[in-house]
Amino acid sequence: MQWEIVIGLEIHAQLTTASKIFSGSATTFGAEPNTQASLIDLGMPGTLPVLNAQAVRKAVKFGLAIDAEIGMTNVFARKNYFYPDLPKGYQTSQMDHPVVGKGFLDITLDDGTVKRVGVTRAHLEEDAGKSLHEDFQGMSGIDLNRAGTPLLEIVSEPDMRSAKEAVAYAKTVHSLVRYLGICDGNMAEGSLRCDCNVSIRPKGQAEFGTRCEIKNVNSFRFIEKAINTEVQRQIELIEDGGKVVQETRLYDPNKDETRSMRSKEEANDYRYFPCPDLLPVVLEPAFLEEVRAELPELPQQKRERFVSQFGLSTYDASVLSAQRELADYFEEVQRVCDDAKLAANWVMGELSSLLNKADLDIEQSPVSAAQLGGMIQRIKDNTISGKIAKMVFEALANGEGDSADAVIEAKGLKQVTDSGAIETMLDEVLAANAEQVEQYRAAEEAKRGKMFGFFVGQAMKASKGKANPQQVNELLRKKLDS
């Protein structure tokens, strides 16, 4: 049987507000347990929530960026359930009147095709705390630092048909929220978490199969693996005559398997109802316009501009625009050196491999955009060759000079363009290789190409790479062919 995979994602993005969604506590990650938990976060009797306007602003920003309907009347609702790290016994969330309604995101697949994925809704809610089960001798510890951190839960339509599509969608959301500056996207710290709803159906069938929800998958790699593992489990189950049961599952990356967490029957009745402590939030059209004006150029717009303005390939444009900081870096390099193609090549080539090796973000790059742009200028004006440039780049990365010019100066890497000096050097090279010169001159035209390369190599070696390769070529040809 041919199976079709159906995937929908729920992505929880922690919003980068300075304080929590309903209290004034800070939201900094990694503080000592319970040092960022106020009376409100502790759910102290008599305390009341006050909505953080910044959280609404950031959510609206997301909604505008995905062309969604914005909920002009926002209602917060209580989702009631008991859990030790849920201090009030309910999570304040949104149910019937979310801040972001239907919208969409275009994702680019590996083969370059673009697919549109629907976003059902995105709503604001507060995060819970954390239960800590180690180091407490048979007891559990509760850390409420995270309790009340604003989350935007972004719910997709079940539009994805493979784990790869799901990852592409997740990466698109990741890129977008970072572009918008509404979430730091740090998946290791839980700033972006993903629940995957997975089902399968025989190809051609219209109805969906029974879905399972895989909770809290915290990396792109695990999203792909968890979905594939779950799909395999469902296929085997059905093909063995079994039935998929609607349930919540957990992915165990160590064993590469998903495990049942709770079934639908065990699921809570959350008894949602509008939170009486918070009045409906009515947004004014003027507010939307104000937020719209703050929208940065979005990844897709940037990609299109990179193609049209700089003549980059779609591939290069999409790599460079995936991350706002990388795009900004590229544009700065381009601005300094005024050569988009060279700038793109260096950023995607040497720079990316340097950052990868050192496991650094673009913001931590040891070579600044101004330095790299300055270096490319020197390639363009023939001060250095591409080969020497790699040495200059390495020196800059090692902090051996403030600028390409300083490195070139200090290391004496300036290209030799004085044709007299090159000629003298070439004469010496030819004299030292008289035998090869004879052979070259005797050879047929077709074989000369490779032999010519030998002389170029010898010449570059003799000049320690500093001779201008173009001049070397021209002068060599003149000397050999004369």
Added chain:
Amino acid sequence: MHEKTLAELSQALQSKTLSSVELTQHYLKRIETFDGKLNSYITVSPDLALNQAKAADERIAAGTATALTGIPLAHKDLFCTQGLRTSCGSKMLDNFIAPYESTVTQRFIDAGAVTLGKTNLDEFAMGSSTESSFYGPTRNPWDTERVPGGSSGGSAAAVAARLCAAATGTDTGGSIRQPAGFTALTGLKPTYGRVSRWGMIAYASSLDQGGPMARTAEDCALMLQAMAGFDDKDSTSVDQPVDNYSASLNDSLTGLRIGLPKEYFAGGLDAATADAIDAAVKQFQALGAEVKEISLPNAELAIPAYYVIAPAEASSNLSRFDGVRFGYRCNDPADLTDLYKRSRGEGFGPEVKRRIMVGAYALSAGYYDAYYLQAQKIRRLIKNDFMAAYEQVDVILCPTSPTPAFKIGEKIDDPVSLYLTDIYTITANLAGVPGIALPAGFANGLPLGMQLLGPYFSEARLLNIAHQYQQVTDWHQRAPAGY
């Protein structure tokens, strides 16, 4: 000195014919003498009170006093008071000392008032008789075999027995007005949003409102002046200027239009109460008011709507009492579920459990539309009734409860009959409008109450009307025998 009203005590303190320390000591002594029988206080705080009294005397001497500086007050034990136990009348919070101060009590502290202690209430304010308190029932000083009403029954009994100059209460379905009616006090439930709920332990958030309970409208005006005002810590607090409540007390009632809702004078109303209201109507007419019959057609739906909405909110509000962070925790829980079940099972009393179950049921999947949403629609209809009525009249006059104070134990085993005692007060909470209860007479030695309901933010007018009535009647001046 306890014979004096708050306003009179304030004058005596300002003119230094009396010190706050003397006055506080006097009340503390009275509490010691009488409260063994009445049980109006859960916690008495003599050290705190005397320190505050001393500071108040200094402030008066320094000439920076307010009208409330040095006045000994009591607070319903669901206003969080930093360092002083806040029990909510529940075993669940028997060990709870709040690490912060409620806005209402903070405002009284800022005004220089003295805190004598915390008063008894129905557990988590759920009740109409103060019998469901973990700390035992409060007795009505007018007849100690009878209830003082509830849930603010401790405050009512304490003020009526002159064990404090005035007290705070809260009113979710009549919990200030009904006990005021049962004890011959004046009590005001402000417009929803007029008084901050920060630090007031929630029963039903969309209905709860704190307010004053005192001997006279004049005293209530002084109390409300301190309590009312916008608070950015409470999102349901309304940012609107506060009137000067004392300034308009002596305004004339000429031309005042009073409406009598016909639905409130139909079956079930005690004859003596009906007669008392008739007499009050004549008084108001003599003061220049016009009285006419009006209709609140959906009033009969108020009780069922209330007993869906209030328990629904309560079922969620009380989820935080889970034995994890504060309050009662059962001994030796076997696991997490056991911890929850036994902490809540042992910590809450039967009425609280009943309302949590009713509320959880009303919100559960498949019933939400039939109960909660339906109740919200009724709420809107009731609000519309009031808005329509206020186009014809300025205020509405009606009883506070169908009968005077009933006997302790009489209704406690019959929840529905107990719920029905709030039939005249609940509509104001559902509509969010303010109401003032005041004494209208006596029958067989028991106080009879009436209430005036007004449009949003008409507290100044309600206090004015009540004050004018109290200038020509003396019900409010009577004290229970022996106190």
